[in-house]
Amino acid sequence: MSGTYQFVVVANRLPVDAAEDGGWTRSPGGLVTAVHPIVRRLGGAWVGWTGGADxxxxxxxFDGMHLHPVGLSARDIDRFYEGQSNATIWPLFHDAVEQPVHHREWRxxxxxxxxxxxxxxxxxxxEGATVWVHDYQLMLVPAMLREHRPDLRIGFFLHIPFPPVELFMQLPRRADLLRGLLGADLVxxxxxxxxxxxLQLTERLLGLSPKEDRVEVDGRTVTxxxxxxxxxxxxxxxLANDPEVREQARHLRQELGDRRLLLGVDRLDYTKGIEQxxxxxxxxxxxxTVTNEEAVLVQVATPSRLRVAQYQQLRDRVELEVGRINGEFGDVGRAPVHYLFQSRDRAELVAMYLAADVMVVSPLRDGMNLVAKEYVAARVDDGGALVLxxxxxxxxxxxxxxxxxxHDVEDxxxxxxxxxxxxxxxxxGRMRTMRAVVHEHTVDRWAKEFLDALADVS
Incomplete structure (x- = not known):
């Protein structure tokens, strides 16, 4: 039995957060920014989790979209989200910079x-609707959906890296995940x-015969x-041109004194290279090479997955290192590292981008990294430097x-x-060139190119 929505987005989270008044507010972030206008224009639906337990x-x-919550119990969060998604798949897909953990009950x-x-x-x-499934938490969904609704046009987008064959082969029930993705028309x-x-894995694991960017499976073509x-x-x-934001940037520079400002903005995650x-x-x-009188590092670390043991241990190591540096090189009222274990809103981050002489974006592995692009977009003055x-x-x-x-501290x-x-x-000169790139390749263009390609391959 089919429903009524011609366009459905499926993601781990709904595009809203709970508000203090008991209602909902739109979530920040690139995916919501890009896809929300499309869902609203088409009168579409969004399937996802609210973020709470039970x-x-x-x-x-909400705002022209039909939102369909999928409830997760505390047990689901422990095993599906914090377990299989974030302690098994996440580290393995990020070059196993932390050892993946495998448990049958998580799978x-x-x-x-x-x-x-x-x-x-x-x-x-x-009937015949377009469904767009997102990210590593939902890699089995395309095939499950295809099984019951072969009439659908299904796209899947992976926001994180996809590992080389040798790493993927370590996964228990690896073929199931691959078949899950092959349920889509476009991956x-x-x-x-x-x-x-x-595509190499489809040949290695399933004996298929990929050609160029396509592979035939069950009488269908997957691209x-x-x-x-x-x-x-x-x-x-x-935001970068907002007088209040620019004043925040000026105040930050004043607070830190006459020093060159190096900035890091990351989720507190072992893939982000904060320790290095x-x-x-x-x-x-x-x-x-530099002194406390010449340079200061501001590190914003957004809290992340606080119940996962690997993240708790990372927080302890980072805070220990910050204390060591400040104890060894700091002075009264003048620390070489300012560490902020907290979330900052978009306007505050843009003020930091404007204030920073050097933005240091140094993940050990990252699918894209939008902070780097945000920094470049914010530098409307063509100033600043990006270490990437x-x-x-x-x-x-x-x-x-x-x-x-x-991985090379000397480098x-x-x-x-x-x-x-x-x-x-x-x-x-460097910044002008990079700004031209981000102007040409926007999140709106990304969404349009994916959905146009999905329409073509289907």
Missing amino acids: EEAEPFD EAYEAVNRRFADATAALAA GFQRPLAAQNF ARAFPISIDVDEIEE RLKAFHELLRDG SEFTGAAAELDESFLVNP LKRGMCAALAASPQDLA
């Missing part, structure tokens, strides 16, 4: 929750190499292709940044020093 929220309408919970999402979507989608990735990894995600450039630039960044800055201070990890998807587009290998130090030493003319 909540039985009824479907509701069973992952399958059960994916089934719940698929069933809800099948009931909402109209989108951040980078071309990820699409190639996926795998790269669609690099981006940001809402207009929103960032509007702190180590590099520590060594620059120890070697006398080679192992981000953004590195392929922002190649006028100071590219570094974050990370080299990149930071080069950014600090570059002339204003050099930095302005």
